[in-house]
Amino acid sequence: MKATFLYGAGDVRVESAPDPTILEPTDAIVRVVRACVCGSDLHPYHSQPAGEQGIRMGHELIGVVEETGREVRSVRKGDFVIAPFAFQDNTCVYCREGLQTSCLHGGWYGTPEVPGLQAEYARIPLADGSLVTVPDVDPDAVPESLLRSLLTLSDVYLTGYHAAHAGLVTSGSTVTVIGDGAVGLSAVLAASQLGAERIILMGRHDSRLALGRAWGRPTSCGNVAPRGSPP
Template sequence: MLTGGMRAAYMFAPGDVRVIDAPAPRIEEPTDALVRLVRTCVCGSDLHPYHSMAPNPDGTSMGHEYLGVVEEVGAEVVTVRPGDLVIVPFVFSCGVCDFCREGLQTSCRRAGLASRLGSAGAQAELLRAPLADGTLYPVPVDEHSGLLASLLTLSDVYGTGFHAALTGGAGPETTVAVIGDGAVGLLAVLSARRLGAERIILMGRHAARTDLGREFGATDVVATRADEGVEAVRELTGGDGCHVVLEAVGHLPALEQALGIVRAGGRIARVGVPQYREGPIGREQFARNVTITGGVAPVRHYIDRLLPDVLSGEVDPGRVFDVELSLDDAARGYELMDRREALKVMLRP
């Protein structure tokens, strides 16, 4: 185990990511675990600060998706032990409060989105995982498994795509539109298909990505945006629009596009992190009985449901990783994703 320092990715200003020597974490609370990196990655949401963060001379520790091996546990940890390969969901959760018991770990009263309890970012050789019993999910394979990429998606993007499809109501006899051909959008396509959606329209402009979307279950691809894209989807649906729209981008034009293609009585599930404070949700959508749902995915809640088909090989969500680099090359990973030359970059030790 690393005892002095470790390598970790920090962001110092827009476009300025560096892998630096950082202090190695240690057990601070009896409920902590230390986890050694097996795989981590760059998320599309990491590109938001990559474009707009305020410069910070000390840097900001980056990353929130992690697959690793437990190296050490605190005295009160009982559900994992050293040597376990674990999925680390992107929020920490106690597992026992009312929100955790209800499957909304993102609102955990001890951590959730409100606090990482002092844990640094996941693009690092070692991670301190607070609330290990409620957060970490051990998997019955070792760190040399061929399933690592797919297991890593369960820390965020597969669970987030599934959250979109589930809360949006994708299912038999529904027409679903997915806005966004990033990893979450493509896994929303996969999830909608797994939930029984019969027609799935993927709105994206990158052929390599939309080709994968077709393999995941998309029946149609619309490569245009804004009014032209809305018109194309409405034409495909006989003028009515879609029962379910899954918005996986997070920018206001994507929300406006979703509102333009949703059918009366339909549902929009937003899982793209909103980069806007106000949106056009007013009387028109009220009159059409449009439901807007989604939000931050409680991915820890979904692992029980999604893991068996990953372990059996029935699904392969890890296909969204099209570039693999070493952790020391993290800055290049950001550059490739920012230039749309990579769909999603996986980082290894």
């Protein structure tokens, strides 16, 4: 199969890699339909020291289950699934408290043991806790617009939603979102969906602020002054 490797700052290559296999009975193999380029990928892209061995990139995908380990119960072959940016059992004490990224048995993609997900196929550990099934989706017939929307549920929207959730946004809340990047705009959308009455988006890009108005319907939306500039 083909997969994406980072060899150093600015040096990304698509190369052949071994097809993944079931290593643990809780694993699933997923055929990747779309994978994200996450904002966190930009940090190593700009700063990773050059090396002879490339690092497999990617930690979010949507795809189709091709194979499951014998202990997997919640997904099966043919299911269309979303894989967020970490894997977890979703049963440990931290997962039950909603802190899945602190899962006692989970971890992160992009390591030698669990390679990155920007590839044709991927091994997903702890599949019952790490994959979310999307019912009634035929990947061969679904519109591209829906695929793009579903892909955001593996990555950036989750971050924005977590911010709104952690900020205790409820019906009637007044919310300020600092930053008009992808995460900030996702927080605007999430705050609106959680019932915020007034959303103030602080940013400096007219096109993004316009999108924030459309997504959040805020009554106040303005530009933040550059650091060091007079108020």
